Amino acid sequence: MSRYTYRLIASDGMARRSELTTAHGLVKTPAFMPVGTQGTVKAMYTDQVRATGADVVLGNTYHLMLRPGAERVARLGGLHRFMNWPHTILTDSGGFQVMSLAQLRKLDETGVKFRSHLDGSEHVLTPERSIEIQGLLGADIQMQLDECIRLPASEDEVARAMRLSLAWAERSKAAFAAMGGPEKGQGLHGIVQGGDVKSLRIESARELAAMDFGGYSIGGLAVGEPQDVMLDMLETTLPELPETKPRYLMGVGTPEDIVESVARGVDMFDCVLPTRAGRHGLAYTRFGKINLKNARHADDPRPLDETSNCPAARDYSRAYLHHLVKAGEALSMMLLTWNNLAYYQSLMAGMREAISAGTFAGFREETLAGWARGDIAPHVP
Amino acid sequence: MSRYTYRLIASDGMARRSELTTAHGLVKTPAFMPVGTQGTVKAMYTDQVRATGADVVLGNTYHLMLRPGAERVARLGGLHRFMNWPHTILTDSGGFQVMSLAQLRKLDETGVKFRSHLDGSEHVLTPERSIEIQGLLGADIQMQLDECIRLPASEDEVARAMRLSLAWAERSKAAFAAMGGPEKGQGLHGIVQGGDVKSLRIESARELAAMDFGGYSIGGLAVGEPQDVMLDMLETTLPELPETKPRYLMGVGTPEDIVESVARGVDMFDCVLPTRAGRHGLAYTRFGKINLKNARHADDPRPLDETSNCPAARDYSRAYLHHLVKAGEALSMMLLTWNNLAYYQSLMAGMREAISAGTFAGFREETLAGWARGDIAPHVP
Ligand SMILES: [Zn+2]
Ligand SMILES: [Zn+2]
Numbered sequence: 040m041s042r043y044t045y046r047l048i049a050s051d052g053m054a055r056r057s058e059l060t061t062a063h064g065l066v067k068t069p070a071f072m073p074v075g076t077q078g079t080v081k082a083m084y085t086d087q088v089r090a091t092g093a094d095v096v097l098g099n100t101y102h103l104m105l106r107p108g109a110e111r112v113a114r115l116g117g118l119h120r121f122m123n124w125p126h127t128i129l130t131d132s133g134g135f136q137v138m139s140l141a142q143l144r145k146l147d148e149t150g151v152k153f154r155s156h157l158d159g160s161e162h163v164l165t166p167e168r169s170i171e172i173q174g175l176l177g178a179d180i181q182m183q184l185d186e187c188i189r190l191p192a193s194e195d196e197v198a199r200a201m202r203l204s205l206a207w208a209e210r211s212k213a214a215f216a217a218m219g220g221p222e223k224g225q226g227l228h229g230i231v232q233g234g235d236v237k238s239l240r241i242e243s244a245r246e247l248a249a250m251d252f253g254g255y256s257i258g259g260l261a262v263g264e265p266q267d268v269m270l271d272m273l274e275t276t277l278p279e280l281p282e283t284k285p286r287y288l289m290g291v292g293t294p295e296d297i298v299e300s301v302a303r304g305v306d307m308f309d310c311v312l313p314t315r316a317g318r319h320g321l322a323y324t325r326f327g328k329i330n331l332k333n334a335r336h337a338d339d340p341r342p343l344d345e346t347s348n349c350p351a352a353r354d355y356s357r358a359y360l361h362h363l364v365k366a367g368e369a370l371s372m373m374l375l376t377w378n379n380l381a382y383y384q385s386l387m388a389g390m391r392e393a394i395s396a397g398t399f400a401g402f403r404e405e406t407l408a409g410w411a412r413g414d415i416a417p418h419v420p
Numbered sequence: 421m422s423r424y425t426y427r428l429i430a431s432d433g434m435a436r437r438s439e440l441t442t443a444h445g446l447v448k449t450p451a452f453m454p455v456g457t458q459g460t461v462k463a464m465y466t467d468q469v470r471a472t473g474a475d476v477v478l479g480n481t482y483h484l485m486l487r488p489g490a491e492r493v494a495r496l497g498g499l500h501r502f503m504n505w506p507h508t509i510l511t512d513s514g515g516f517q518v519m520s521l522a523q524l525r526k527l528d529e530t531g532v533k534f535r536s537h538l539d540g541s542e543h544v545l546t547p548e549r550s551i552e553i554q555g556l557l558g559a560d561i562q563m564q565l566d567e568c569i570r571l572p573a574s575e576d577e578v579a580r581a582m583r584l585s586l587a588w589a590e591r592s593k594a595a596f597a598a599m600g601g602p603e604k605g606q607g608l609h610g611i612v613q614g615g616d617v618k619s620l621r622i623e624s625a626r627e628l629a630a631m632d633f634g635g636y637s638i639g640g641l642a643v644g645e646p647q648d649v650m651l652d653m654l655e656t657t658l659p660e661l662p663e664t665k666p667r668y669l670m671g672v673g674t675p676e677d678i679v680e681s682v683a684r685g686v687d688m689f690d691c692v693l694p695t696r697a698g699r700h701g702l703a704y705t706r707f708g709k710i711n712l713k714n715a716r717h718a719d720d721p722r723p724l725d726e727t728s729n730c731p732a733a734r735d736y737s738r739a740y741l742h743h744l745v746k747a748g749e750a751l752s753m754m755l756l757t758w759n760n761l762a763y764y765q766s767l768m769a770g771m772r773e774a775i776s777a778g779t780f781a782g783f784r785e786e787t788l789a790g791w792a793r794g795d796i797a798p799h800v801p
Contacts, residue, residue, distance in 0.1 A: 077747045078747075079751045107718065121737070123740075337492070355504060359459070362488045368462065369750060370464070420495070
């Protein structure tokens with residue numbers, strides 16, 4: 040069984056192109072990971088997800104432990120088989136969603152006790168149980184349990200949560216070894232916390248680096264703070280992490296967030312934006328974000344982007360997409376989600392090529408300029 | 421441009437296998453036509469619809485005239501291009517849905533005035549306007565405007581509506597010729613009415629046959645009456661229609677309704693059942709109708725039907741489908757609709773082969789026996 044390994048292919052400034060090996064294949068980075076919260080990337084078939092260029096999808100431990108249940112997924116052969124995705128799967132620890140979705144949370148040093156948002160049933164998530172669940176799901180890339188707090192928060196509170204997360208990092212690593220994760224070719228990430236406090240971010244990164252994780256995640260960003268604060272934290276944190284390990288910026292983000300983060304050395308991203316936007320009539324394109332609900336599209340025979348090789352972007356008129364959105368048709372979600380994931384993946388592929396060619400700065404400038412120019416001129420019948 | 425023509429290939433008892441030629445291809449009958457109410461077969465890509473074996477889809481005049489509007493669809497190149505379906509399209513006249521959906525209806529001999537269920541705007545549908553709309557959409561197979569009444573109804577009321585429909589049949593045919601339908605290779609169906617009154621059904625069929633339509637539809641059935649009444653009306657009506665023209669039983673039905681109607685000489689069907697059921701957790705299979713919401717599927721690793729060549733039926737466990745349904749995921753609608761349309765089409769293909777082989781009676785018996793046996797035994801872990 041192959042180990043979770045990182046191989047640098049090229050770098051350009053701080054931007055890195057690399058290849059991760061997991062038990063379920065190669066992951067080309069910079070990588071965007073579509074979110075498959077409940078064992079499905081919403082409104083997409085897995086072969087479509089794969090065809091857009093995704094090497095890895097994300098599963099949510101919180102949702103899957105509640106329904107259908109981790110033990111059940113294990114009996115059914117694991118999450119890969121359950122959802123028909125034979126490629127790499129990354130899972131989060133469940134901690135973030137316990138904080139945002141569950142009821143009656145009670146957190147102490149042991150872990151977090153909570154009630155399901157689905158049926159009120161009581162559950163406990165500890166560092167050990169989180170790793171056990173991720174192992175039952177069969178995730179190739181797993182996350183330590185951490186405590187992710189909302190910003191703004193006092194420095195004392197940020198420090199407390201960061202240090203608790205460090206303690207849980209050690210326990211997660213021990214549990215991962217005890218569960219045989221390394222022998223299964225799985226990898227475990229430590230998660231850097233520290234809010235918007237540089238010294239705490241640095242402390243967190245150094246302590247985690249010393250524990251020698253398979254990879255490193257940056258948590259607790261893109262939770263409401265301005266983009267420049269997020270980028271500032273990346274610039275502070277990334278130099279403290281080993282160059283030979285992947286770096287995953289959790290829950291980020293907009294296309295611009297991603298380009299700016301790659302420029303600072305991030306390798307991996309996940310975000311619900313492209314899938315969620317696709318369910319709300321919004322299309323991400325090289326012309327920026329397009330709102331298909333807008334009446335300007337009602338008579339427009341042109342596709343979203345005739346140069347795209349995604350059928351959703353190329354083969355359907357804006358007038359048709361507008362109609363589907365207005366009519367509330369499932370196909371509007373299907374086509375726009377498809378377009379959005381394809382656009383995100385084409386952006387990642389473009390960055391990978393530019394890094395290899397040593398033209399990342401130009402690619403970044405042109406891409407941002409394209410978004411700034413905005414959509415093509417309205418159709419004149 | 422090819423004309424709308426009917427060619428008999430084989431018959432077995434009263435069951436007929438044939439091939440219709442339209443301006444957009446061949447239609448193998450007995451045919452099931454998936455319903456694409458608002459210019460999309462709900463939760464399906466058109467290439468999937470085609471791959472299940474569908475030769476024709478149905479568009480709803482009422483919905484499309486209100487949104488996005490027939491003139492708009494025409495400017496955009498017609499319904500085929502609008503919805504990316506380059507094969508045959510059949511449209512209804514709009515009359516049935518005015519009666520079931522619109523507000524403040526006022527019907528007289530001229531036509532029907534109504535308010536849109538979407539925005540309350542006032543519209544008029546006459547025989548001429550219905551044909552005009554169907555022509556603007558570019559439908560290959562068009563329907564006369566008729567008045568479809570609910571059963572039970574008094575014989576006087578049934579007779580009045582049937583005779584009004586005959587008058588509208590003449591006006592529809594004249595409008596269809598004036599609009600150049602025949603030159604475009606399009607076909608027009610007259611619609612047999614007469615409720616559950618045999619003598620009125622016979623009168624309607626004879627009068628329409630004398631008008632020489634491109635095809636004949638049987639309307640006003642499967643509107644709440646018992647199946648045996650419906651079949652009785654078919655046995656009464658079909659012998660009055662020319663053998664050299666297609667026969668379309670509108671809005672029907674369950675798999676059993678379809679098999680029994682084919683046995684009596686019907687060629688074409690449409691129904692929202694397979695698509696609507698797919699959005700409500702129900703799967704049509706050779707084992708009958710399966711409710712995926714049922715907890716018996718929660719741990720079942722087996723697919724709906726391992727012998728199916730539809731990926732939705734073959735490549736996903738019942739446990740996964742159950743999970744998707746319980747979680748309200750779009751993919752449950754996508755997969756179950758796909759399964760249902762594939763099953764309906766496989767049923768039609770099976771009947772076509774059996775008719776050619778002269779084994780229709782045996783096919784019918786085996787198929788009904790399969791449904792009666794019900795689902796496979798529950799999974800024992
Ligand atoms: Zn996000
Ligand atoms: Zn029906």
